[in-house]
Amino acid sequence: QVQLVESGGGLVQAGGSLRLSCAASGRIFSSHYMGWFRQAPGKEREFVGAISWSGVSIFYVDSVKGRFTISRDSAKNLVYLQMNSLKPEDTAVYYCAARNGGLRYRAYEYDHWGQGTQVTVSS
Numbered sequence: 001q002v003q004l005v006e007s008g009g010g011l012v013q014a015g016g017s018l019r020l021s022c023a024a025s026g027r028i029f030s031s032h033y034m035g036w037f038r039q040a041p042g043k044e045r046e047f048v049g050a051i052s053w054s055g056v057s058i059f060y061v062d063s064v065k066g067r068f069t070i071s072r073d074s075a076k077n078l079v080y081l082q083m084n085s086l087k088p089e090d091t092a093v094y095y096c097a098a099r100n101g102g103l104r105y106r107a108y109e110y111d112h113w114g115q116g117t118q119v120t121v122s123s
Helices: none
Strands: 002-007 010-013 018-026 032-039 046-052 058-060 068-073 078-083 092-100 117-122
Touching (some): 018 092
Antiparallel strands (some): 002 018, 032 092, 046 058, 068 078
């Protein structure tokens, strides 16, 4: 089993930055992918990006490319989502998720989830 706990959300003005952290524990292998998702009120959970636990493979959706950066510290079992140039449309609950195997983009393909952390961007 893998346990995930997100932190770092909050309220920020448009153009500002936040860094989310995801603390992972349990049976984590180099074949795991750690994904970040977000869900705005009334909308489906949306894939933001993912990183392989090895750190070799990183993927972002187009809407966050150049603004968001995913990284991981395998020694500390932490995965980060650095968010810069935030926009009001980035407002959502952000989730960290994990799956064992190749990169996937759909929420149902991830087996383990954190509780989520709220990010609110004011205009």
